[in-house]
Amino acid sequence: MNRNRKGVMPEITREMYKSIKKYDRQQFTAFCTDLYGFGFQDGRESVPGVDITAIMKAIENTKGIGAKKLADIRASIEAVFEESGEDKKEG
Numbered sequence: 001m002n003r004n005r006k007g008v009m010p011e012i013t014r015e016m017y018k019s020i021k022k023y024d025r026q027q028f029t030a031f032c033t034d035l036y037g038f039g040f041q042d043g044r045e046s047v048p049g050v051d052i053t054a055i056m057k058a059i060e061n062t063k064g065i066g067a068k069k070l071a072d073i074r075a076s077i078e079a080v081f082e083e084s085g086e087d088k089k090e091g
Helices: 014-021 025-046 052-060 067-084
Strands: none
Touching: 052 067
């Protein structure tokens, strides 16, 4: 399944529906995998990155969290985001 302009999924027309009904198992698996991938990518693009500074401000304002514990939390959070390659915002 090919995407139309700028990553927009094409509308499933009656002709496309009829051709999908004739797919064998391998073709249908590939179709579903592509469809899932497009949805996953669109969902990922619709979510903004994580703002670590805002998270750290909220944790810093929590009663009982001192400078040492805050530094440990910051190191743990940054390690997770570097490991998974997630988008993050630091300001």
